[in-house]
Every structure is written in structure tokens, then in C-alpha cells.
Amino acid sequence: MEERDMNMTDEHLAQELRKSKGGKLGGKILSLLGGVVAIAGIILGGNIVLIIIGGVILGLGQMVQGKSKDKASQQTFEAIAPDIVSAAFENVQMNPTPHLLDAEDTNIPLPSHTHCSSSGYVRGMYRNLTTELCIVKLTDVDEFQREETGMWEKNEREVYTGQWLLCELNREFPTWLTIWPREGLDKLFSAKTIKTGNEVFDKRFNLSSDDEAAALRILTPGRIERILTLADSSFGKFSVNLNPDGRLYLAVHSGRGFFDIGKGRETLEQLRQRFARELSWFTDMIDAFRGV
Structure with a gap:
């Protein structure tokens, strides 16, 4: 039945x-x-x-x-x-309130925007750690005057859509650290960033913290390799922010949200596989930091 x-x-x-x-x-x-x-x-x-x-x-x-x-x-x-x-996850809650995850309450670099909105909140326990997912959208609004009519109009454009996750690791750390992708200008002008000694990682990511030595103790060679492996299977450019109070933020600039049907070309089985694969990527990244 x-x-x-x-x-x-x-x-x-x-x-x-x-x-x-x-x-x-x-x-x-x-x-x-x-x-x-x-x-x-x-x-x-x-x-x-x-x-x-x-x-x-x-x-x-x-x-x-x-x-x-x-x-x-x-x-x-x-x-x-x-x-x-x-x-x-265990103890799953769909659309829980109040929300734990606030995209603008992190050190994750975001593109210039006028409005920040979030939706699709899901909360649960991953290996006894409180975890929350959501979709983050950033929009930029500017006003312009149409030549033909002389009327002022607003133009709103989406500058960012991504899948975000917050996991409370239930332990404290001596410093915060943020990892985010190295873009074209970063590479061109050799933007100031903490060097890990791993050439591949340093070419692909920026690393910032208020305590370089403590950040490098957190980012062990093994952990860096795990991050690079996950980078190869990522479905968008991603950033990581680890706070001293144990909050771990993961943000993937995928252009879509969790459980988004996209262009609608996938079968239901393909959608199930993609949804499960994307969620598994996030939990694998949690595991990379969980034992810090």
C-alpha cells in the first residue's frame, strides 16, 4: 500500500x-x-x-x-x-521559528546589495549538533529615469542566491577564521591573506583570522586536504566561517536554494539524488570541522 x-x-x-x-x-x-x-x-x-x-x-x-x-x-x-x-538529521523541524541563522551576522564576504532575505528554513540534529539550513537571496535596487516617459522607476536585480547552513559545534575555539574563494582581482593583486603552506589551497582560497597561529592550528594539513576534496565536488563557490563560540557557517553560491527544481528538466529520481547529494556535501563539510 x-x-x-x-x-x-x-x-x-x-x-x-x-x-x-x-x-x-x-x-x-x-x-x-x-x-x-x-x-x-x-x-x-x-x-x-x-x-x-x-x-x-x-x-x-x-x-x-x-x-x-x-x-x-x-x-x-x-x-x-x-x-x-x-x-x-534527527528531530527535524520544517520552517522553525525563531531562526538561528542570520546571513549578515557572519564574517562571510557578500557582494554589494540593498536587501537580504532568507527562506526555506529547516532545522535538525546532525550527530547531536543543532543544525539549520536556509536559502539566502541578495538583491540590489537602483532608481533610473526612463528617457521616453521621464518617469522614475526602480530596477531590482538578484545578485546572489545560495544555500546556507549553520551548525553549532558545541565547543569553543581560540579564534575565528573565514575561508572564501580567491577571485580574479585577489589573484592579480595578491590580496593579503594568511598562507597555509598548501600551494593548491592558497591559490584557490583566501583565509582570514585575528590570530594567524591559532587559525593554522585549526587548519591542519589533513583538514585542508578534506576541504580541497570537497571543493572538487562542490556545486558552487563556497565560503566557511568558524566562530570562537563554535558556530560553523557554510555558504554555497549555487544560484539556487535547497530542494529547488531548477529548470525542471530532471526526473523525480534525479531530483532526489541531487537533493541528497547536496545535503551530503554540507554534512561532509561539518565532519571536516566537527573534530577540530
């Missing part, structure tokens, strides 16, 4: 994923049509009516795409996520 219910659930979810694809296609067509109408209005000497109509159609198309994906993502989350999380 249970297998039959699972098959029925999978069939229903597969239908929703197909609907999501159809909704996204319809939304794209509306968006394209809106863009064409708006451009036609500009070409025809700044026809305000056409420009406004085009903008409305474009906005409607984007709304249709967003709603279709959000609905399928939520249904997939409710049907798949609990089992996957329960396989790794």
Missing part, C-alpha cells in the same frame, strides 16, 4: 513538473511578446501607450513563469524534502 501511495505521489509530482514546463514556456512567450511591443513603441517615436502595454505584458509573462515554478517547487519540497532531511 505504501509503495502504491509513493507511486501515486510520484505520478502527481511528475504531472506538476510537466505543468511547470508548460507554464514557463507560456510565460516566456508572453515576455517575448511584451518586449517586442515595447521596442516597437520606442521605434515609433516613443509611443508611450505601446511602451506601457509592452511593459505590462512583459511583467505578466515573468509573473506566470515565477508562479508556475514556485508551485512545482513547493509541492516537490513538501513531498521529497522531509524524507531526505530525516535521513541525515
Whole structure:
């Protein structure tokens, strides 16, 4: 009976994923049509009516795409996520309050942004350690004046979406340390960073702390190798922040959230495998620091 219910659930979810694809296609067509109408209005000497109509159609198309994906993502989350999380954590709580994880209360470097929001909170016990997951989104808003209409408008763009995890390691440390990716300018100008002596690690990551000697005692050669191994299997650029009070923050700039259906091209089994694989990556990183 249970297998039959699972098959029925999978069939229903597969239908929703197909609907999501159809909704996204319809939304794209509306968006394209809106863009064409708006451009036609500009070409025809700044026809305000056409420009406004085009903008409305474009906005409607984007709304249709967003709603279709959000609905399928939520249904997939409710049907798949609990089992996957329960396989790794005990005492799982979906959407717990108050939240423990605050993205802006860490030393993890973030891109310039106007707003920070978080969602999709999940809490549980990983090997008797309180752990919380969430999705972090950063947006930047700027105002501009349209030449055609003279009206001021706001442009909001997403600058960051990532999967974050907080794990309370239940012990204290002599210092804090932060690890984050070395970007192009960091390498070009040899930005000041603590050198570990591991050439591969030092080329790929920055390391900062207020106590270099203590940070290097934490980052033993074995632990550095484990981090590099996990870096090779990461699904996005990641950062680590370890606090003296034992809070460990992990942030992966993946461009999506936990249990996100993405473009909707994966089968349900592929989604299950990806969700489990991504969660396993985070727990493996916890294990790399848990025995510090």
C-alpha cells in the first residue's frame, strides 16, 4: 500500500513538473511578446501607450513563469524534502521559528546589495549538533529615469542566491577564521591573506583570522586536504566561517536554494539524488570541522 501511495505521489509530482514546463514556456512567450511591443513603441517615436502595454505584458509573462515554478517547487519540497532531511538529521523541524541563522551576522564576504532575505528554513540534529539550513537571496535596487516617459522607476536585480547552513559545534575555539574563494582581482593583486603552506589551497582560497597561529592550528594539513576534496565536488563557490563560540557557517553560491527544481528538466529520481547529494556535501563539510 505504501509503495502504491509513493507511486501515486510520484505520478502527481511528475504531472506538476510537466505543468511547470508548460507554464514557463507560456510565460516566456508572453515576455517575448511584451518586449517586442515595447521596442516597437520606442521605434515609433516613443509611443508611450505601446511602451506601457509592452511593459505590462512583459511583467505578466515573468509573473506566470515565477508562479508556475514556485508551485512545482513547493509541492516537490513538501513531498521529497522531509524524507531526505530525516535521513541525515534527527528531530527535524520544517520552517522553525525563531531562526538561528542570520546571513549578515557572519564574517562571510557578500557582494554589494540593498536587501537580504532568507527562506526555506529547516532545522535538525546532525550527530547531536543543532543544525539549520536556509536559502539566502541578495538583491540590489537602483532608481533610473526612463528617457521616453521621464518617469522614475526602480530596477531590482538578484545578485546572489545560495544555500546556507549553520551548525553549532558545541565547543569553543581560540579564534575565528573565514575561508572564501580567491577571485580574479585577489589573484592579480595578491590580496593579503594568511598562507597555509598548501600551494593548491592558497591559490584557490583566501583565509582570514585575528590570530594567524591559532587559525593554522585549526587548519591542519589533513583538514585542508578534506576541504580541497570537497571543493572538487562542490556545486558552487563556497565560503566557511568558524566562530570562537563554535558556530560553523557554510555558504554555497549555487544560484539556487535547497530542494529547488531548477529548470525542471530532471526526473523525480534525479531530483532526489541531487537533493541528497547536496545535503551530503554540507554534512561532509561539518565532519571536516566537527573534530577540530
